[in-house]
Amino acid sequence: MIEVSDLVKHYRASSGGIVRAVDGVSFTVNPGEMVGLLGANGAGKTTTLRMLATLLAPTSGTARVGGCDVATDPVGARRRLGYVSATTGVPDRLSAREILHSFGALHGLRGEALEARVDRLIDVLDLGKCADRPAGRLSSGQRQRVSVGRALVHDPPSLVLDEPTNALDVLGARDLLAFLADIRSSGRAILLSSHRLHEIENRCDRFVVIHGGRVVAKGTREAFVGEAGGLEEAFFAAIAGARAE
Amino acid sequence: MAVACFQIDRLLTPPRLALAAIGVAFPTAVLLAATKAQGGALNTDLGAILLYALVPEAVCMLGLLVTMCPVVADELERGTWVHIAVRPGGRRALLLGTWLAAVLWTGAVALLGLLLAVFAEVIEHGLILLGPFSMLVCLSCIGRAALFSLPAVIIPKRALVASVGVALVVEYLAGLIPAVVNQLTVSLRLRTLLVRFMDWRQNMPIELQLLVDDRPSWAQVGAVLILAVVFLAVAVAILEWRQFPPSEES
Numbered sequence: 001m002i003e004v005s006d007l008v009k010h011y012r013a014s015s016g017g018i019v020r021a022v023d024g025v026s027f028t029v030n031p032g033e034m035v036g037l038l039g040a041n042g043a044g045k046t047t048t049l050r051m052l053a054t055l056l057a058p059t060s061g062t063a064r065v066g067g068c069d070v071a072t073d074p075v076g077a078r079r080r081l082g083y084v085s086a087t088t089g090v091p092d093r094l095s096a097r098e099i100l101h102s103f104g105a106l107h108g109l110r111g112e113a114l115e116a117r118v119d120r121l122i123d124v125l126d127l128g129k130c131a132d133r134p135a136g137r138l139s140s141g142q143r144q145r146v147s148v149g150r151a152l153v154h155d156p157p158s159l160v161l162d163e164p165t166n167a168l169d170v171l172g173a174r175d176l177l178a179f180l181a182d183i184r185s186s187g188r189a190i191l192l193s194s195h196r197l198h199e200i201e202n203r204c205d206r207f208v209v210i211h212g213g214r215v216v217a218k219g220t221r222e223a224f225v226g227e228a229g230g231l232e233e234a235f236f237a238a239i240a241g242a243r244a245e
Numbered sequence: 246m247a248v249a250c251f252q253i254d255r256l257l258t259p260p261r262l263a264l265a266a267i268g269v270a271f272p273t274a275v276l277l278a279a280t281k282a283q284g285g286a287l288n289t290d291l292g293a294i295l296l297y298a299l300v301p302e303a304v305c306m307l308g309l310l311v312t313m314c315p316v317v318a319d320e321l322e323r324g325t326w327v328h329i330a331v332r333p334g335g336r337r338a339l340l341l342g343t344w345l346a347a348v349l350w351t352g353a354v355a356l357l358g359l360l361l362a363v364f365a366e367v368i369e370h371g372l373i374l375l376g377p378f379s380m381l382v383c384l385s386c387i388g389r390a391a392l393f394s395l396p397a398v399i400i401p402k403r404a405l406v407a408s409v410g411v412a413l414v415v416e417y418l419a420g421l422i423p424a425v426v427n428q429l430t431v432s433l434r435l436r437t438l439l440v441r442f443m444d445w446r447q448n449m450p451i452e453l454q455l456l457v458d459d460r461p462s463w464a465q466v467g468a469v470l471i472l473a474v475v476f477l478a479v480a481v482a483i484l485e486w487r488q489f490p491p492s493e494e495s
Binding site: 011046047050053079089090091094101105108147 | 251331
C-alpha cells in the first residue's frame with residue numbers, strides 16, 4: 001500500500017526564491033489497485049514519485065510505502081518498493097540476465113533463490129530470446145522490460161512507474177500495461193504517471209490529477225471519466241478548473 | 246564485489262586500456278630520458294626520488310582521478326543513479342565497489358609501471374626498490390582513492406576539478422606544512438615511509454626533517470588505513486543523505 005498525506009517539497013531556486021514543486025499532495029494506492037498520476041510537465045508528478053522512491057526527502061508531510069515512512073525508514077520503504085524511471089538507465093554492456101542478477105544481489109538475494117527469481121522474470125517478461133544479449137543491442141521495448149524486471153526482482157508489494165511507456169511504440173506500451181494489469185491482480189499497489197492518457201484510460205482503477213504541485217482532481221475511473229466522457233476530457237476539465245481558480 | 250566487477254568491466258575498453266598502457270610506460274620513459282642526460286644508469290637515491298614522484302605520486306594520482314572521480318557523475322549522466330539509489334545499500338555498494346575497482350585498476354597499472362622501470366635497469370640496484378615501492382603504490386591507491394571519493398560525492402559534476410584542487414592544496418601544500426594539518430594527509434605518510442625505506446633521515450638537513458613524521462613505519466601504514474576508512478565513511482554518509490532533483494540528471 002502507498003499512502004501520501006499532505007506531502008510538500010520545496011526547492012530553493014537559484015534566484016533565491018522558493019519553488020513549491022509539490023504542495024500538499026494526498027492520495028492512497030491500495031493493494032491490488034493501479035492508480036494513474038496525471039499532470040502536465042512541471043506539475044510535480046516526478047517529484048512526488050521520487051519522494052516515494054526515497055530519492056528526495058519531503059519538506060513536510062508523510063509518504064508511506066508498505067507502512068514504512070520514506071523519511072524515517074527509507075531502507076524499509078526501499079525493500080517494499082519497485083521503481084521504474086522515465087529513462088531506462090540500462091547499462092549497455094550487461095545482458096538482461098546480468099542486470100537482474102546484479103540488482104537482485106543489491107537486494108540481498110543470493111544463490112538458488114536469486115537464480116529462480118531471475119529465470120521467472122525473464123520468463124514472464126518474455127525476455128528469453130534476448131536474456132544473454134548485451135542490453136545495448138536490445139530494442140526500446142526490451143530495454144523497458146528489463147527495467148521493469150529490475151524493479152520487480154525483489155518481489156516488492158508496491159510499484160511506482162514514472163512514464164514507463166515513454167520510449168515504447170504502441171505494441172510495446174500495450175504489452176507493458178497488460179503485464180502491469182496482470183501483476184496488479186497478485187495484490188500489488190501500482191502507481192504510474194503518464195502523458196499518454198489513451199493508453200492508461202482503461203487500465204487504471206483510479207486517477208489523481210496534479211497541477212502546480214496540488215491535487216486538483218481525483219476519483220475512480222467511472223466517477224472521474226464517466227462525467228466528462230473520456231479521460232482526456234476529464235483531465236482538461238480538471239486543469240481548466242484549477243487554472244480558473 | 247558485484248559493483249567492483251561491473252566497474253572494472255567498464256574500464257576494459259580500448260581507450261581506457263590505451264591510457265593504462267601509457268601509465269605503465271610513462272615512468273620508464275622518463276627514467277630513460279634521465280639516464281640519457283646522466284650518461285648512464287641513475288644512482289639508487291636519485292632513481293628512488295624520481296621513481297617516487299613518477300609512480301606512487303603521478304601515475305597513482307592520475308589513475309585515481311580518472312577512475313574514482315566519476316563515481317556519481319557517471320551514474321547521473323547514464324540515468325542509472327536512481328536505480329542504484331532506490332536499493333537498500335545501493336549507494337554504499339556503488340561507492341565502495343567503485344573505490345575497490347579504482348584501487349585495483351590503478352594499483353595494477355602502477356605496479357606494472359614499477360616492474361617495467363625496475364627491470365629496464367635504469368636505476369642502479371633497482372631491484373631493492375621493488376618491495377618498498379610496491380607498498381607505497383598500494384597505500385597511495387588506498388588512501389587517495391578514499392580521499393577523492395569526497396569531492397566525487399559532494400560536487401559530482403565538478404569532481405575532477407575539485408579533486409585536482411584537493412590534490413594540490415591538501416596533499417601537496419598542506420602536506421608540506423609542518424603542523425597538525427599535515428597529519429591528515431596521505432603524502433606525509435608516504436614521504437615518511439620513503440625516507441625510512443631509503444634510510445635517508447640521518448643525512449637529511451634539519452629543515453627537511455620537519456617534512457617527515459617521527460613515528461615508526463607501522464604507524465604510517467596504520468594512519469593511511471585509518472584515513473581511508475574515515476574518508477570512505479564520511480563519503481558514504483554524504484551519499485546516503487544526498488538528493489538529486491530530476492533537473493540535475495543528465
